[in-house]
Amino acid sequence: MAAACVMAAAPSAKADNIIGSFTVAPQVWTGNTAQAVALTSRGSTSLNFNNPTAGPVTVIFTAECQIVGAANSFVDITVLIDNEAVVPSNVSDAYCSGLGVGVGGGLAHFALAVSKALAAGQHSVKVNTIAVGPHIGARLDDTTLIVRR
Numbered sequence: 486m487a488a489a490c491v492m493a494a495a496p497s498a499k500a501d502n503i504i505g506s507f508t509v510a511p512q513v514w515t516g517n518t519a520q521a522v523a524l525t526s527r528g529s530t531s532l533n534f535n536n537p538t539a540g541p542v543t544v545i546f547t548a549e550c551q552i553v554g555a556a557n558s559f560v561d562i563t564v565l566i567d568n569e570a571v572v573p574s575n576v577s578d579a580y581c582s583g584l585g586v587g588v589g590g591g592l593a594h595f596a597l598a599v600s601k602a603l604a605a606g607q608h609s610v611k612v613n614t615i616a617v618g619p620h621i622g623a624r625l626d627d628t629t630l631i632v633r634r
Contacts, residue, residue, distance in 0.1 A: 498609040501631055503542065504534040504610075519615040520632025522548075522562075524630050528578040531611040534632050536603045543600045544571065548628040550581035551592040558583035563613045564599045571599040583620060594627070605607065 506524045514520060521530035536542055541550040544564050552560050559579035564571045573596060584591045610632055 492525050499634055501534065503610045503634060504532055504599050505629070505631045506507050506532060507627075507629045508625055511624055511626045512628075514616065515601060515620075517616055517618075519613050522612040522614050522625060522628065524612065524628065531536050531609050532630065532632075533607060535606060535607055536605055536634065539603065539605045540581065541600050541602045542566075542608075543598055543633045544610055545596065545598045545631045545633065546628070547594060547596040548580075549592055549594050549626040550624070551626075552581060552616055552617070552620050552623040553588065553591075553624075554583035555586050555618055556583055558616065558618030558620045560623050560625070561592075561615050561617055562597055564597065565611045566601050566603070568611075571601050580614075583618065586619070587621070592624070592626075603630075 508523055508526055523530055524532055529611055531599040546562065546564060550560050552558050559582040561577055562574060564574045580595055614625065
């Protein structure tokens, strides 16, 4: 008698992009004041999206980043969903860092991903940045933002 083998098929996990945007224009600043990052070519600093069902979403932010400043200077990125900073991006973390006083270069592409459980419905996402420490200029360029579930 042959034994029957039955396998239960597990549902496959699938990631869906909810919204995406990009910019190619450089965003340059010289101060140490927090500012919103333009997320679209029209300069929008906040994007609205619909989470179709309750559950986690992941925000992926990428950008070329450079800061011309002391080795302890850095650019900090904070992702906000519904105007609330999402861990771990709400702590003083270096997205990119300086190479030394007056030293240029160091322009490289970096990524940051954060996740948060959300109710179904409308939400917003924005990205804030601040240069920390002594510097003569900081820059973000070629940014991409994707919200996935």
